[in-house]
Amino acid sequence: MNKQIVILGSINYDITASAERLPVRGETVSATSVDMFGGGKGANQAVQSAQMAIPTTMIGQVGNDMQGKAVLEALKSKGIDCSRLHISETNRTGCASIYIDPNGDNMLAYAPGANHHITKEMIDNGLDIIRQASVFLTQTEINLDAALYGLKLAHEAGAITILNPAPAISLPDEIFPLVDFITPNETESEVYTGILRSEMPIEDWKQRTAEWFISRGVKNLCITMGEKGAFYSNGTESISVPAFSIKAVDTTAAGDSFHGGLAYGLANGYDMKTCLLLGSACGALSAMTLGAQNSIQPKERVLAFLKEQGIII
Ligand code: RIB
Numbered sequence: 046m047n048k049q050i051v052i053l054g055s056i057n058y059d060i061t062a063s064a065e066r067l068p069v070r071g072e073t074v075s076a077t078s079v080d081m082f083g084g085g086k087g088a089n090q091a092v093q094s095a096q097m098a099i100p101t102t103m104i105g106q107v108g109n110d111m112q113g114k115a116v117l118e119a120l121k122s123k124g125i126d127c128s129r130l131h132i133s134e135t136n137r138t139g140c141a142s143i144y145i146d147p148n149g150d151n152m153l154a155y156a157p158g159a160n161h162h163i164t165k166e167m168i169d170n171g172l173d174i175i176r177q178a179s180v181f182l183t184q185t186e187i188n189l190d191a192a193l194y195g196l197k198l199a200h201e202a203g204a205i206t207i208l209n210p211a212p213a214i215s216l217p218d219e220i221f222p223l224v225d226f227i228t229p230n231e232t233e234s235e236v237y238t239g240i241l242r243s244e245m246p247i248e249d250w251k252q253r254t255a256e257w258f259i260s261r262g263v264k265n266l267c268i269t270m271g272e273k274g275a276f277y278s279n280g281t282e283s284i285s286v287p288a289f290s291i292k293a294v295d296t297t298a299a300g301d302s303f304h305g306g307l308a309y310g311l312a313n314g315y316d317m318k319t320c321l322l323l324g325s326a327c328g329a330l331s332a333m334t335l336g337a338q339n340s341i342q343p344k345e346r347v348l349a350f351l352k353e354q355g356i357i358i
Pocket of ligand 1: 086
């Protein structure tokens with residue numbers, strides 16, 4: 046199998062304010078720092094993938110502005126192939142405003158800008174690369190028609206397709222059979238399925254959630270549950286892995302890092318439990334440092350962290 050990962054996704058400029066506590070409605074709190082980071086779910090996933098030393102191409106769009114130039118340079122510096130990225134003259138680079146507190150809890154508001162104006166032509170411009178991909182990963186932080194079109198192309202090309210349905214939006218039924226792996230977090234799962242965690246024991250909730258997605262044509266479900274770990278099901282086999290015990294500083298890109306590690310594992314043909322452990326280790330390490338892309342760790346650190354936990358890959 047050709048080991049190459051293609052990510053069609055969002056690219057943001059993150060402005061992160063760290064404060065002793067999160068503001069409440071109408072309140073101004075004093076921040077201990079305000080920092081700027083490369084962000085966006087797609088770009089964060091691409092950075093983790095590239096940090097795992099696997100060829101990674103990003104398809105997406107930034108604006109022709111200061112933020113776009115900064116995030117583009119950051120992605121190139123990580124070795125990501127940005128030759129299929131578009132620079133919009135009419136839409137600004139996506140931007141996220143994030144608040145975090147000392148517990149690592151956060152609040153986030155996001156203006157999609159150019160991320161919501163990705164056209165079929167822009168994706169077609171990456172078709173040759175999509176046809177070479179072993180894994181294709183997209184999210185719903187870009188316009189849905191773009192994600193759907195990319196999934197169709199990648200599915201036809203025979204890539205393993207991953208849809209990270211974040212943020213939760215309304216999905217058409219036709220998308221599910223194109224998806225090999227759907228990867229909501231706990232909250233997103235509840236929004237999509239209407240099956241609430243609080244209404245049943247967790248094992249029942251996992252199984253019923255899996256049945257919901259798989260009955261719609263998805264082949265595999267992977268739920269990321271933060272400090273409760275990750276759950277996988279293909280409808281017949283299920284695996285739960287606990288979260289690694291860490292002191293979370295900022296969980297902003299933890300879920301995205303998980304995806305980079307998962308994609309790396311799948312591209313390399315690892316068994317499912319190993320893929321989950323790789324993703325979980327990437328996510329845990331990312332949560333230990335402030336910021337999005339700058340918190341994402343290289344393969345050597347990920348493997349060393351796993352070894353410290355007694356897991357040799
Ligand atoms: O998943 C984290 C990302 O979501 C941040 O980097 C921010 O840009 C938002 O899109």
